[in-house]
Amino acid sequence: MEAARALFEGPVSAGTTGRGDGQSLLFVTDRARLAANIGRPATDEALSRIPALGGVLLEGPAAQLFDRTRQRVQRDQSIAGIVLLGGVDVVPSRILLTVPLNMQASPSVQAIAARERDRLQVWSDDRYGDRDDDGVPEIAVSRIPDGKDGALMLRALRRASAQPLLARVKGIRNSRRPFADLVYSKLDRSGRMLQSESEVAGLPPYPLQSSSLYVMLHGHWREGNLFRGEDEDGYPEAFRNTEIPDPAPAVVFSGCCYGALVATQAARDAAPDTVHASRVPQDSIALTFLARGANAFVGCTAIHYSPDKSPFTYLGEPMHRYFWREITSGQPPARALLNAKRAYAAGIPHLPDSGEELRLIEHKILRQFTCLGLGW
Amino acid sequence: MKPEKIRRILQEERPDMVEIPVKPPKSANMAADVDERAASEATWAAKRDRVTPKPDLTEGVSTEAINEMFAPRELGAGLGGADAAGADAPAATTRADRDDDSPGIVRAAKRHPKGARYAGDAADTGEPTESGAGVKDFIVDDKRGIIGSQG
Numbered sequence: 369m370e371a372a373r374a375l376f377e378g379p380v381s382a383g384t385t386g387r388g389d390g391q392s393l394l395f396v397t398d399r400a401r402l403a404a405n406i407g408r409p410a411t412d413e414a415l416s417r418i419p420a421l422g423g424v425l426l427e428g429p430a431a432q433l434f435d436r437t438r439q440r441v442q443r444d445q446s447i448a449g450i451v452l453l454g455g456v457d458v459v460p461s462r463i464l465l466t467v468p469l470n471m472q473a474s475p476s477v478q479a480i481a482a483r484e485r486d487r488l489q490v491w492s493d494d495r496y497g498d499r500d501d502d503g504v505p506e507i508a509v510s511r512i513p514d515g516k517d518g519a520l521m522l523r524a525l526r527r528a529s530a531q532p533l534l535a536r537v538k539g540i541r542n543s544r545r546p547f548a549d550l551v552y553s554k555l556d557r558s559g560r561m562l563q564s565e566s567e568v569a570g571l572p573p574y575p576l577q578s579s580s581l582y583v584m585l586h587g588h589w590r591e592g593n594l595f596r597g598e599d600e601d602g603y604p605e606a607f608r609n610t611e612i613p614d615p616a617p618a619v620v621f622s623g624c625c626y627g628a629l630v631a632t633q634a635a636r637d638a639a640p641d642t643v644h645a646s647r648v649p650q651d652s653i654a655l656t657f658l659a660r661g662a663n664a665f666v667g668c669t670a671i672h673y674s675p676d677k678s679p680f681t682y683l684g685e686p687m688h689r690y691f692w693r694e695i696t697s698g699q700p701p702a703r704a705l706l707n708a709k710r711a712y713a714a715g716i717p718h719l720p721d722s723g724e725e726l727r728l729i730e731h732k733i734l735r736q737f738t739c740l741g742l743g744w
Numbered sequence: 745m746k747p748e749k750i751r752r753i754l755q756e757e758r759p760d761m762v763e764i765p766v767k768p769p770k771s772a773n774m775a776a777d778v779d780e781r782a783a784s785e786a787t788w789a790a791k792r793d794r795v796t797p798k799p800d801l802t803e804g805v806s807t808e809a810i811n812e813m814f815a816p817r818e819l820g821a822g823l824g825g826a827d828a829a830g831a832d833a834p835a836a837t838t839r840a841d842r843d844d845d846s847p848g849i850v851r852a853a854k855r856h857p858k859g860a861r862y863a864g865d866a867a868d869t870g871e872p873t874e875s876g877a878g879v880k881d882f883i884v885d886d887k888r889g890i891i892g893s894q895g
Contacts, residue, residue: 463780469781489777495779502783502791506791673892714788719891
């Protein structure tokens with residue numbers, strides 16, 4: 369416990385890259401499409417900052433970026449992280465069916481996928497970091513969506529501030545997500561999560577000023593600019609993008625459905641091999657956090673599931689806990705997520721004696737979490 | 745699990761919710777309209793062992809201490825995963841006698857009055873719709889009851 373106490377007194381530095389000597393970040397973009405979204409001056413300024421971030425640039429036509437990136441990382445072992453610059457209309461994301469290959473033939477699995485509202489399909493950028501083409505990334509991938517806002521891009525291309533990421537943690541959850549309290553208690557032993565229920569007149573806004581923020585609320589792709597709580601009558605607003613402080617928390621982890629959705633469409637509604645429209649800060653909580661200075665917004669691109677029965681250590685909970693464990697150990701957010709995914713995958717299914725539904729949902733949770741922002 | 749049982753569990757545990765009938769498409773069409781398919785958890789697990797060990801970046805606090813701090817013991821149990829942090833935790837209660845080999849999923853929306861402050865999970869008539877923001881799916885297990893939900 370002494371170690372834990374010391375931990376939260378400040379040794380974890382947001383400026384730590386965690387990449388190790390001689391390793392670099394690979395920034396990937398389609399310059400022309402990025403310029404079409406944020407203008408030529410902002411594009412030139414953004415790309416000029418890459419060397420100072422310890423990065424190298426890979427650019428080309430959007431349709432070729434996936435293959436070119438894979439070829440580059442296969443021959444360059446020094447690349448520790450990939451940062452996609454732009455929305456999904458600039459650097460395409462991938463539509464992934466999260467049902468593992470060895471389960472796809474099962475009729476019952478197909479029936480579950482057919483009835484699931486997101487069809488178990490998610491947007492995923494992980495494959496950019498899959499050096500050996502086995503479906504599992506070796507390299508952490510993050511994305512800075514441009515949001516058609518040059519100021520967002522330029523602000524996001526900065527390392528997190530020097531303040532400790534966990535110096536001032538806050539959390540907010542809906543009243544039916546008590547499991548989040550147990551994750552949060554490991555970050556802030558003296559505090560408690562805010563609860564988004566309509567018990568206090570005049571709220572929101574909630575005080576969101578913090579160095580790191582943990583959010584466990586309801587989200588929906590149709591209303592990306594707000595998250596909701598839950599009470600016995602319905603789903604009251606918890607907060608919306610206009611209430612995000614500036615400067616925003618450096619790291620935000622969200623277990624909200626569609627919280628990190630960059631495309632305007634859910635994956636189930638999008639067609640592969642086409643150009644997809646991207647969100648702007650006005651219709652995205654995540655992009656607003658980035659526009660106001662967040663280094664990373666980690667969240668979901670489809671529907672999230674939470675555990676409802678004690679001991680609550682299945683469905684989304686292990687991913688949340690593993691991510692914060694990695695942040696606590698000093699990993700930058702992009703790598704913290706990749707490490708959390710590896711730990712999470714190894715534990716599927718996290719609830720013994722459970723059926724195919726839970727295993728399928730946990731595979732979806734594994735694949736849909738993504739890191740927006742620089743993340744390093 | 746029989747639909748009647750799923751409905752009864754929903755009514756018992758979440759009386760604030762009302763079931764919504766689901767009409768899934770005839771086919772999941774899983775083979776089409778995606779860029780890629782997912783690898784198994786075994787592939788992930790194999791990769792986990794091959795990656796370069798991460799450096800311990802936290803000054804003065806060991807990786808072991810952090811793992812201890814984030815172990816799931818306070819949550820009540822260890823649950824069969826391969827995560828080393830939870831490996832020595834007591835086993836969770838498991839079902840010995842299931843009447844089916846799978847939990848079910850039920851879709852439901854709040855029983856609530858219309859109001860602008862709430863999610864659009866009801867049509868103008870007040871009837872719940874299948875795709876609104878307030879519609880949630882619940883995973884129902886025949887012995888444990890509702891074990892998980894969307895959001």
